[in-house]
Amino acid sequence: MTQVITLNNVTKKFKEKEVLKNISLEINQGECVALLGKNGAGKSTLISLILGLFYPNEGEIELYDKKEEVGFLSQKTRFPDDVTIQEMLGFVASFSSNALNKEEIDHILKFEESKYKQLIHTCSGGEQRLFDMCLAIINRPKFLIVDEPTAGMDTSTRNHFWQVMEELKERGTTILFTTHYVEEVDYCADRVVLLDDGVIRADNTPYHLRTLNKRKRVAIEKETYTLFEKELNEVADSFKITVSEKSDIIIWEFKNNLSNEVIQSLLRIGLSFENIEVTNTSLLNTIFANELSEEEEI
């Protein structure tokens, strides 16, 4: 496979703080990689290193595409107050010999014709994000990096955005995107890289990460719980179940491998499946809920 970027044992510090610790990562041509992590995990710093905006303190980064073949959508964009959508599109397109044509731009933005004459800052949050995206891909980059692209988008704009990403992917664009939305990795990511406190905790397919259920969750209505309280507390104690309350339900959480025994105990006490709701807590949810301990393997 042809590599687009390679990071070898990269460490980045801001003063004494290690924000990225010994990161090694390869992205191959045509791959779509989701970089997932909580606030402050180091996602934007990693992107800045790839873009050459910061130097690493240790390690090497090799970008195989030319700089002008890389498109970048940053988390926040700023434009002068007195520039229209049309003017900015024309300005950015003027740097490329093969810029997107009007029809392609219309397909991305889905703006009415009159909107092009509007000042950029009068766009809604979602419209502005689509506009940012359009500028990022106006020169048809081979490698596209997008940092939290869907912030501020409503559901239909978000769906449209992911459709555009899918089309880019079908045309062979290599994509690296960051997101806080666990469900967004399902749209077009081939791989999910989980960054946690500056360390890569997982690098695998979305399917693989989703199926790694570390915990089971059982919700029981408080009214029902009260009827069987003594017996339920005994079961909870014997399996060391984490018990919490949320409005009118009691939630039990326990390791997946205890599922059969816990459910059988509930049925023995007299609860029926109609009284309980059983759900899986995925690995991704677990990590985002800050519940994964350092020792837990992925």
Ligand SMILES: Nc1ncnc2c1ncn2[C@@H]1O[C@H](COP(=O)(O)OP(=O)(O)OP(=O)(O)O)[C@@H](O)[C@H]1O
């Ligand atoms: N220029 C800088 N100087 C000092 N510290 C910085 C700088 N840039 C980032 N940091 C720190 O590095 C850590 C990682 O920040 P980064 O922006 O990479 O995280 P992130 O995963 O992108 O977070 P978010 O999801 O909130 O955007 C944070 O603690 C942040 O305060």
